[in-house]
Amino acid sequence: MNKIIRICDALDECYGRREWTHRKPVLDELILTILSQNTNAKNYNEAFRRLSERFPVWEDVIRAPDEDVADAIRVGGLANIKAPRIKYIFEEIYKCQGNLDLDWIADEPDGEGIEYLLGFEGIGRKTAACVLMFALGRPVLPVDTHVHRVSERLGLIGKVSADRAHDLLQKIVPPDQIYSFHINMVAHGRQVCCARNPACYRCVLREECKYFAEQARTRR
Structure with missing residues (x-):
């Protein structure tokens, strides 16, 4: 069993195996991802709820002033940036x-x-991948800040750009594991492998982790 399979299995055992279920149409998922x-x-x-309530017909967003969409x-935050972006895409x-x-x-x-x-x-790549994975169940892996950080610490990727991380992880994570891998890596990054002071002592991936091994050597 190779490293990525062991990691996927450990994450599934810890957080549960995640199975894709349809959430929203493609356009709605795109809006939701921008808002996120x-x-x-x-x-x-x-x-998203307030936007769809204010504009039950999406075409009305095109005709609305930016301020109404932002309000x-x-x-969701950053309304004055997200509103023009959503309007531009609709247009x-x-x-x-x-x-x-x-x-x-x-x-x-x-x-x-x-x-x-x-x-x-x-x-960008993450948003596009989120739309395909969440809306259509496609085996396209979104790499957000949590997936990127945890993957780097595990030694799955080096210190690479976000685009390069997408390419590398897409190649090594089995297609039928991508959805669960993404959801569980995000959860792991938020709850255990935090940006500051990762809780290595309770990490289910520490036996596979390059960062943990390096930290252990420095403490000897």
Whole structure:
């Protein structure tokens, strides 16, 4: 059994095996992912609820002043940045296809779906991967700050850029493990392998961890 399989198994045993279930249509998932930036789940879910309540028809967002959109999502933070970004994406989609339906991405290969989403200013690899994984259940791994940090400490990747981390982890995590791996690595990064003062003494991955081994050597 290789290292990545042992890590996936240990995470599943600790946090539970996560199985994909459909959450939202592609466009809704894209909005939710934008709203999730630099805030917590409670706030971004509430921001999405208020936005969809204020604009039951998404096309109305295009015609609304930026201030009205920002007011609707204020609870999620960075409203004055996120509101124009959401409006810009809506405008670009509508300009190209005459509607705001992105469910056609389900019929495209993963790479083409990712490239399409990356074509929007302000959309990066993590956001694009989140949309495909959460909306469509595709085996595309989002690498956020927690996944990146924990993977580096484990020795799965070196000190690399976020884009390079996406490429490396996508190659080594088995497709049927990607969803559970992502969810559980985020949980592990928040609860145990924190940016400061990681709780190595209670980490279920310490036997696989390069960082833990290095710290143990320095204490000898």
